[in-house]
Every structure is written in C-alpha cells, then in structure tokens.
C-alpha cells in the first residue's frame with residue numbers, strides 16, 4: 001500500500017499539513033516520535049494572523065480551546081531599565097502547548113489521517129516516491145512533508161547553514177501568580193530574555209492565575225529557569241511569589257539559519273524550514289501556515305494534474321513570497337538587540353517617548 005503523503009512530526013506544522021491534505025481526499029500517514037499531551041518549551045503566544053486558520057483546522061469538538069484562550073492585547077518590553085508598552089491589535093491568544101498540540105492531533109485523527117505516536121522516522125530514501133524507515137516498519141509514499149521541528153535526526157543543519165558559535169537554550173515552566181495582567185511581558189538581559197504571559201488550563205478556572213515563563217538564554221549565562229528568573233531585577237521581584245505548577249522543560253541547541261522550504265523533493269514545514277526568533281511570537285503561526293500551504297500545494301499532484309517537482313517548486317516560491325519576510329524582520333531586531341548598550345540607549349529613549357514608533361516597529365514584524 002502506497003500513501004499519497006507521509007508527514008513526519010505531529011506538531012502544529014505536521015498536523016496542519018496532514019489535515020489540509022486529508023481534507024482534499026488524500027491518504028495521509030502522520031508519524032510522531034513523542035506522545036501527546038506534553039509540555040513543550042514555548043511562550044505559548046499565538047499571533048492573531050493564524051487564529052482563523054487554527055479555527056478551521058480544529059475539529060468542532062476542540063473549539064473550546066480557542067474560545068477559552070486568554071487574549072493578549074498588550075506587550076511590555078523591559079529593557080535596559082526602560083519599559084516600552086505597545087498594543088497588540090488584533091489581540092493574540094495564549095494557548096498552552098499541552099492543549100494545542102493534543103487538540104490538533106485529535107483533529108487530524110477526526111479528519112481521517114492515519115496517525116501514529118511513538119514512531120520515530122529513522123531514515124528516508126528516494127526523491128519521490130519515498131521509502132520511510134521507522135522502528136515500526138517501512139512505509140511507501142508518493143509525497144513527503146518533513147515537519148520534524150527545529151532539531152531532529154532528519155533535520156540536522158548542514159555545515160554551510162547553521163552557526164556553530166554560541167550555544168543557546170530554551171526553558172519553560174508554568175507558575176501560579178495572583179491575578180496576572182493580560183499582557184505578554186518580555187524581560188531582556190545580557191545573554192537572553194524571558195517572556196511571561198497568563199495562560200489557561202481548563203482545571204484552573206476560578207483558582208489562582210497561571211503564567212507561562214519561557215526563556216531563550218545563552219548557555220554560559222544560565223542553565224535553568226530558576227537562574228533565568230534572577231537575571232532581571234523586575235522579573236526577580238515578580239517571580240518571588242510564584243509557585244511552580246509544572247516541571248520545567250528545556251531544549252537545545254537553538255540556532256538560526258536561512259529558510260530552506262525544500263530538500264531533495266521533500267517539502268519542509270514549520271521549524272524544519274528554519275527557526276524564527278521566539279520574541280517575534282510567530283513560530284506557531286508560521287508552522288500552521290507553512291503546513292497548510294504545503295498540504296495545499298500537493299493537492300494538484302495528488303489529482304494527477306502536476307508532477308511532484310512542480311508542486312515542490314510552487315511551495316518553495318509561495319513560501320518565499322508569503323512567509324520568508326518574518327525571518328528578515330526577526331534578524332533585524334536581533335541585530336538591534338545585539339548593539340552595544342551605548343548605541344541601544346538613545347534608540348530606546350526615542351521609543352519610550354514616542355510609543356507610536358514602537359507600535360510601528362511591532363507592526364513591521366507581522
């Protein structure tokens with residue numbers, strides 16, 4: 001039996017691709033090495049650009065996830081002793097990955113996708129059709145989408161596309177906080193930053209508020225979330241009364257590289273294309289949108305109207321036109337944050353005095 005499509009990786013990109021392709025009538029196999037539900041290192045900020053798409057991907061039984069999500073209409077940046085505040089309009093949503101990934105997985109199953117957890121794809125042979133090797137056996141497919149995330153055995157950076165310099169970690173945990181404000185708060189310090197925002201898990205209603213703290217930090221600056229919480233004076237004060245609600249999770253390495261939407265006839269989606277700096281808050285959105293785009297671009301191939309290489313080319317071109325600008329914006333902001341303090345200070349002073357400029361810059365990242 002040959003599948004029309006195998007998707008490796010059951011995160012937002014993989015499930016979005018699988019659901020989109022299955023809705024066109026394709027026979028789809030979705031393979032995930034882990035098991036849902038699970039906590040994942042993430043700020044859990046879902047930008048407004050992808051909320052409509054998310055609503056269409058979710059099965060109707062999962063719609064409470066969106067309706068019950070905390071809305072985030074404001075961002076506060078704590079940087080170099082200054083506070084910059086900007087509106088987020090339309091507001092983003094805060095959705096725990098514990099719930100989001102499980103809801104998308106469930107929705108894929110309800111769409112008719114054959115879905116298997118705890119199956120690691122070990123190797124891929126061919127350039128279309130493909131053979132996919134796993135611990136659970138070998139599968140054949142006409143097309144393949146690699147949505148295996150930022151860092152996997154299938155997605156190692158090549159020597160010329162992946163920095164070998166500083167080592168960065170991702171860390172995250174949920175904490176109880178009394179009445180957190182509906183705001184995403186980003187605390188910047190030398191060698192990293194930590195985002196904090198309220199998040200809802202169903203069992204928490206009516207009880208103490210829950211916040212997610214998620215950090216990206218250089219390995220020589222901190223190696224645990226408790227160390228990160230001490231790296232910024234206001235974050236240290238705020239977190240003093242927090243009570244842990246989940247075990248901390250971590251991930252590494254985090255590295256930036258140029259987006260590559262295609263490799264050897266395989267459509268890449270989500271973080272497998274490239275990792276976007278988390279403070280942009282667009283990784284989940286890019287994953288949902290690129291997964292859906294990859295699924296759509298294959299529909300004419302499934303129907304015999306175009307070849308696989310034509311479908312792959314259409315995906316690559318559309319990706320560059322519609323999605324790649326996010327990477328350019330995040331790289332410019334990263335450069336700005338990396339400037340020496342003496343240069344950064346006057347820029348921040350202008351932003352603090354003229355909030356419209358901050359609003360404009362934030363809009364430019366969308």
Ligand SMILES: Cc1cc2nc3c(=O)[nH]c(=O)nc-3n(C[C@H](O)[C@H](O)[C@H](O)COP(=O)(O)OP(=O)(O)OC[C@H]3O[C@@H](n4cnc5c(N)ncnc54)[C@H](O)[C@@H]3O)c2cc1C
Nearest residue numbers: 009011012013033043044045121149152170270271283284
């Ligand atoms: C510190 C930090 C904070 C972040 N904060 C935000 C935020 O607030 N908002 C936001 O939008 N984004 C944020 N992101 C980014 C966001 O988490 C990612 O962009 C998003 O998870 C990408 O989704 P994905 O489906 O591409 O990959 P993933 O969610 O990583 O899913 C990939 C899946 O593939 C599976 N897999 C890997 N290898 C194999 C294999 N060989 N076989 C089978 N399965 C495999 C993995 O188990 C995983 O489940 C943050 C990232 C970090 C590190």
